[in-house]
Amino acid sequence: GAVVSQHPSWVICKSGTSVKIECRSLDFQATTMFWYRQFPKQSLMLMATSNEGSKATYEQGVEKDKFLINHASLTLSTLTVTSAHPEDSSFYICSAISGDRTDTQYFGPGTRLTVL
Amino acid sequence: LAKTTQPISMDSYEGQEVNITCSHNNIATNDYITWYQQFPSQGPRFIIQGYKTKVTNEVASLFIPADRKSSTLSLPRVSLSDTAVYYCLVGEAEYGNKLVFGAGTILRVKS
Numbered sequence: 001g002a003v004v005s006q007h008p009s010w011v012i013c014k015s016g017t018s019v020k021i022e023c024r025s026l027d028f029q030a031t032t033m034f035w036y037r038q039f040p041k042q043s044l045m046l047m048a049t050s051n052e053g054s055k056a057t058y059e060q061g062v063e064k065d066k067f068l069i070n071h072a073s074l075t076l077s078t079l080t081v082t083s084a085h086p087e088d089s090s091f092y093i094c095s096a097i098s099g100d101r102t103d104t105q106y107f108g109p110g111t112r113l114t115v116l
Numbered sequence: 117l118a119k120t121t122q123p124i125s126m127d128s129y130e131g132q133e134v135n136i137t138c139s140h141n142n143i144a145t146n147d148y149i150t151w152y153q154q155f156p157s158q159g160p161r162f163i164i165q166g167y168k169t170k171v172t173n174e175v176a177s178l179f180i181p182a183d184r185k186s187s188t189l190s191l192p193r194v195s196l197s198d199t200a201v202y203y204c205l206v207g208e209a210e211y212g213n214k215l216v217f218g219a220g221t222i223l224r225v226k227s
Contacts, residue, residue, distance in 0.1 A: 004159075034214060043203070044160070044217040093159045104150065105215060107159035 003027050004096050006108035013084055014116055020080045021111045023094030029074035030096035034105065035067075038091040050077045084115040120204045125222040134191045136221050138204030141185045147206040149180060149187045154201045154220070163202075164189070191223075199225045 003026040013019050023033055031052045036044040048069050049057045056069035066088075068080040077096075081088055091112055095105040121139040128134045140149070148167055152160035164171055166178040166187070177190040191198060201220040207213050 002162075006159075036217075043219050046214055046216065049214055091157065095159070104162060104165055106162060107152075110157065110159045112157065 002104075002106040004094065004106050004108040006092075006094055006111050008111060009109060010112040010114075012114045012116065015085055016083055018080055018082045019084055019113060020078055021092055021094075021113075023077045023079070023096070023108050025075045025096045025106075028096075030077075031074060032097045033071060033077040034095045035069060035077075035079050036093045036095070038093060038110075044093060047079075081113065084113070086115045089113055089115045119216075120206060120218045122202075122204055122218060122221045124219065125224065127224045127226065128194055129226050130195055131193050134194050134198075134223060134225075136189045136191075136202055136204075136223070137186055138189070139186045140204070140206045143184050143206050144208065146208045147184075148208075149178065149184075150205050150207065150215070151176070151178065151187075151189045152203045152205065154203065160203060194223075194225045196225050196227060199223060 005024045005026055007022045011019055033050040035047045037047050038044045046059050047062045050069050050071040052071045052074050058064045066082055068082060071077040091110050093107055093110040095107040097105055148165055150165040151163040153163050154160040164173055164176045164178045166180050168180050168184060171178045179188045201222050203217055203220040205215045207215045
């Protein structure tokens with residue numbers, strides 16, 4: 001149980017375009033999802049907390065107009081990187097809280113974004 | 117959010133037991149301790165979680181002393197496939213609370 005998927009697993013786009021990444025909880029409902037970014041050989045950095053039906057809460061230094069987060073249902077959150085630039089190239093990972101375990105986050109497999 | 121301190125890296129050989137200790141001196145009363153494993157280009161995988169004393173599951177054991185200021189992840193008889201980064205996190209036992217990842221411990225298992 002507690003499976004989280006992401007789509008796509010990797011994406012290459014041109015500079016200036018927008019890219020949408022989906023995060024789904026497959027076998028549980030997640031009122032809260034999180035989005036992380038991870039650069040090579042570094043740890044995960046929390047970008048934002050996504051709550052179903054409300055606006056996301058962004059961490060300090062993360063541009064909310066650049067990284068649009070939508071949590072439209074209890075099983076789906078999306079991250080849209082708008083007007084992507086090469087410095088946005090990174091590994092994006094989502095996680096979701098499983099309601100049957102206190103404070104346990106289950107992570108998706110990640111999405112590798114490369115901006116040319 | 118409690119800050120955690122782990123060794124940067126550890127080396128081991130196949131078949132050995134590996135113990136990774138994490139310090140979290142400022143852990144709060146409501147904080148749980150959770151360990152994750154991450155392979156390159158994959159999302160972290162939940163290993164084990166505990167609040168106090170000892171927790172054991174099919175892949176690992178977690179030892180937490182009475183003062184809860186540290187915890188030790190124990191991996192029995194590691195194999196080459198256990199080579200990964202291991203993260204120790206602490207967080208409030210409150211639904212939806214965010215976690216802050218530290219640098220983690222790079223475990224290298226050799227044959």
